[in-house]
Amino acid sequence: MKWLACRNLTGPIAMLFKVALQSLLNRRMTVLLTVLSIAISIFVLLGVEHVRKEARESFGRTVSGVDLIVGARTSQLNLLLYSVFRIGNATNNITWQSYQTLAANKAVAWAIPISLGDSHRGYRVMGTSKDYFRHFRYGSQSPLVFNSGQAFDAVFDVVLGAEVAKKLNYKIGQQLVLSHGLGKTSFTKHDDKPFQVVGILEATGTPVDQTLHVSLAGIEAIHIDWQNGVQRPSMKISAEQALQHDLTPKNITAFMLGLNSKMATFRLQRAINDYRYEPLVAILPGVALAELWQMMSTMEKVLLLVSLLVLLASLIGMATMLLASMRERYPEISVLRAIGARPWFIFTLIELEALLISVAGIAVALSALTLSVAQLQDYLGEHYGLFISRDFYSADVGFLLLLVLIATFTIALIPAINAYRRSVGANRHNS
């Protein structure tokens, strides 16, 4: 930046920069559009790369220490997605009976039942047991930690994920009402049976943050006067009355198992898959994740290819712009030659202009990315349980940007060599 400061530009590099900058400013409209087109393509490239990497990491972080996940028979991916990532829905429930039988297996160290299907202002509600807070692990074997309060005890207690508490501004002791079904626009509310916030979890960067946790009894209680998805007014049961009923669940959505020994995993998996009384499926989260990666990796490659092609298109656009400007710049080249500029100076000038355009494009792209990653972070977290970090600078990004500059240089060879060739010949325009 020193060359900007000194007024008497005499250094050769300072001169070159000055001429290149003035030349670009002189064509600011076309240059601006070119910068924008390059910025957009770099934005897409880096954005896709960042989300891709972060998605992998985020998915991988979501569950750890769970040996098997069991649900009604479906694809292992579907089970993984709805039980852990809260994406999609269970096709079928499993009976409490089956859960109890399998949880009692000798190989099982702990079992966490999961009951999904309700929501609160767009966040999903999960019925579970207190064991969830004790045994569930995410990241590298991190347990869930309470930011304030403690696990639910009473039927109408609720424990909030960090994001839920923060976004909806809930404090311990506050009351809230669950909605029947999913989605923000659910109109049927369980407003006769409000829940009280008794605990708020620390942020985990996993879908736990987006979840409201209640006891299975709580889930049972709010549905006690419901049948087939509708409340039956004729047999309305108040919250107090509900507590008098037997609140043992009849069904749950899925459950997670921790085993005493990893050796037993496959044996138990087979046993569950062959379970006689109900069609069940048991999955290994790691294996299901691997399948997910495989599915994603094709998509990733396609996305990467598309964004590279977009970048190539805009770099070619830039070369076209520079090449098209050569005609009108011919007098300028003659003048430069007449005052003693070497053909190399003219070659370097064109290359420098191209590189300045790319650098400007990179700067715009990085600023736009900084702004939008924050937005994207919220959106992806809320809708897909994907947690991406705001910090997208990494060695890979540096490498990609270097690649962009190298590609810029290479493609700008076309106009630069054209200018070089012209400048070696005589100054025709004066003859």
Add this chain to the structure above:
Amino acid sequence: MVQSNAMTQPETVLELEDVCFSYTNCQPVLSIPDWQVRAGQQLFLHGPSGCGKTTLLNLLTGMLTPSHGSIRLLNETLTSLSGSQRDRFRAHHIGVVFQQFNLISYLSVADNIRLAAHFGKRRSKNIDQDTASLLEQLQMPTRLLKQRADNLSVGQQQRVAIARALINHPEILVVDEPTSALDEAAGEAFMKLLLSLSRANNSTLLFVSHDHRLAADFDEMVSLPELNRANSHAV
């Protein structure tokens, strides 16, 4: 302004020997067996359009190289120099003024002149001072220095071109039909300034035009077709 020219001024500043040039392989445009120009002369070179005047000037400034023959300028054999040596030689010793488009349109007048000084390797700190004094001699207000070159009138641009060509105190000034874009009054004023400034600078002046009316104040008049042995195809 004279001191930098104090380098041993040879009696003949320019010497062509057996020079032949053709653009394509076929017919030569120029073929000059022998031609000399003495130092400090103001020379008017004329000839019909297409006879090779601009081509000759491009040979003299080293922008083109002859097919054979030798060109000596200021004791330097131009024809044996490499491309970049010729570029450096041009930057240091020759000032050029074209018919039009003499300035880089998007740079300020001051930067246009500074750029020429830069290539001329004038590391002097008084470039700005010299520029101002040149502009004054060319009867132009110094406030124009900050203007973009293409904001100036054509006449003003041509006068800036003289300043630009003289900033490095070149021994040789090469001027190619500089007045064709000017009206008569502006053309006359331009000629007066050019001649007096080149004389003050002790430069040898090679001036090309087909307009004989401009020849009045020159030391010598040379007709290119008479010099040129190539069976010229003057239009």
